[in-house]
Amino acid sequence: MRILGIDPGSNATGYGVLDREDGQLRHVAHGVLRPRPGAALPQRLATLVQGLEEVLTAHRPDAVAVEQVFVSASPRSALVLGQARGAVLAVLGAAGLHVAEYGARTIKQCVAGDGSADKRAVQRMVRRSLELDRTPANDAADALAAAICHAHRGRLAALGVGAYRDRRRRGGSGSWVVRRAR
């Protein structure tokens, strides 16, 4: 099973590809798509779409994982992020891919064992769990982290294990608890 993780952004969209085989994760590729900063928005989004289409053609993923948007930012930044996200999701939809979404806390919990891990901790843990020679750039690390999270949850599901968010703990700030499905 080949999983593509994406971290959409208008200036930089990270992607990461990995394979899950017999419960093991294997790194395939990662990178950051950066449209030319000076170009008009439609051209930048078109460049982003083209880059993503090349990633899909090169790696042919079976599943895609994207970080859920945490909408507490300003309407202006929600619009800007939404535009990049919409361009990305349309390409994935056209390719007939199912897109799984995970909250930022869930992804950090999956990768670093701590829902409030900082960016450097995520980068370090992504590097370690995929045995990379170098620490991936921020956006690519976030994309790989989303893919790892999807692989991990798929593995748990295969084992008959479910995960739920324990809202009773610490005033609902949320930690993930793994339990056997009934």
Added chain:
Amino acid sequence: MRILGIDPGSNATGYGVLDREDGQLRHVAHGVLRPRPGAALPQRLATLVQGLEEVLTAHRPDAVAVEQVFVSASPRSALVLGQARGAVLAVLGAAGLHVAEYGARTIKQCVAGDGSADKRAVQRMVRRSLELDRTPANDAADALAAAICHAHRGRLAALGVGAYRDRRRRGGSGSWVVRRAR
């Protein structure tokens, strides 16, 4: 000169096509793209993109006009609108089209002579100025209005006339004033 106006939305995206010839406007086509409501977002955006690509293939516009987003809505609705808008703009960028953006007040002023005209007044004036047999649906009327606005401003520019927003009037709420360019 063939102008495409678009009113992007996640549930309904209006479009309208018109020709400007010798200062006259001629209606070509209009409609509303409505992705299947129950489908997942990536599939709905892909349907929207496909519909828009068919409009571009059928009508081959020279220019595109889109309403500027008025970002005072909630971050959630800005995200939702941004996603539809991003999918649309990426298609236009990939087609090499320049996208002109106009504020809602400017468009209403162009079409209905009143920056605070309501939706029905815009629909009525769009119908009248393009001599349509029927009143176009809301989203299509807004798209045609953006196209009319672009055609109108192109005509003014050809006459050597500029437009500026007179911020001194009524506490900067803004009305449009046409004057000869110096």
